[in-house]
Amino acid sequence: MDLHTHTRFSEDRERFTVGGGVTLTVPFHPLLSPLELYDQALARGMTHVTITDHDTLAGCLDLLARHPNPDRFITGEEVSCFHRGACFHVGVYGLSEADHAAIHEGADSVDRERRCLRWNVAELTAFLRARGLAFDLKHPLWVHGEGSTALAALREVVPLFDLFEARNATRHRWLNDLGVEVIDRWRPGAGYTGGSDSHSANQGITWTETEGTTSEEVLASLRAGRATAGGEHGAHARLEDDFRRMFRANAIDRAGTFKALADDYWHNMPLVSQDLLALSVSASLAYAAVNEYARQRRLAREVRAALADELGAPAEVADGAA
Secondary structure (H helix, E strand, C coil): CCCCECCCCCCEEEEEEEECCEEEEEEECCCCCHHHHHHHHHHCCCCCEECCCECCCHHHHHHHHHCCCCCCEECEEEEEEEECCEEEEEEEECCCHHHHHHHHCCCCCCCHHHHCHHHCHHHHHHHHHHCCCEEEECCCCCCECCHHHHHHHHHHHHHHCCEEEEEECCCCHHHHHHHHHHHHHHCCCCEEEEECCECCCCCCCEEEEECCCCHHHHHHHHHCCCEEEEECCCCHHHHHHHHHHHHHHHHHHCCCCHHHHHHHHHHHCCHHHHHHHHHHHHHHHHHHHHHHHHHHHHHHHHHHHHCHHHHCCCCCCCCCCC
């Protein structure tokens, strides 16, 4: 099954560097409805399906309310949590509405660092174990934090997990493989998961293999750390296509009442202006994909350099994403 998927119920934020040290954060929503994602994943050979929207169970609940018999569905959520100022993403599987509420209780409080499980990774993982829930640490090297501080925080949280995402289809092969190398050293015997992390329509290109045929058997396999990752790593062309699909959906299809005004403005523009604007947008999206993988390769180099004494010399790899 693909253990890392997103639907329209997940609000994401992407940060772009626009030059001169200025960054722009753009909110956007993935493309598929829960029903579309469920049907697509099964059609692509997944035996079970989960939805891991960011910090919400709404997509899972929507599917359960609309589907007549989602017998191969397992609830999921990608929970943002914090340790020493670094932000980690934890995939949680098989959770209920009550579990979701407990995880986020106090998140809007002024003293959330003390009251909310999300602000204490050790307490969060202890809660998940006590509730008998399966969970993994997503893209372990892709931590939102400052350099060596984030790496030190990662070292402290790794022992709290039995499962780690080894293959993410939006991450460069260097970053995925280095993550496995680091976890093998810091957490010997860990299990590994895989997921597309798709925000468009790439469900099932990366997956997790588990034991069992029923949903409960799959969850039991995950809880025991018996899982392996398979499928594709990140690729420039696919990421660029994702960016184009998301831009089209979020900037145009969801423009609501402004769409007609935008269409009128567009069609009244001189043809040369239309061409220049289209070329500018296309070039910007292509650059965003190239820049994203350059950033990931740079991070992989920085992590390897920081851990050189532990990891040794790197293996020879091609300078590509696929």
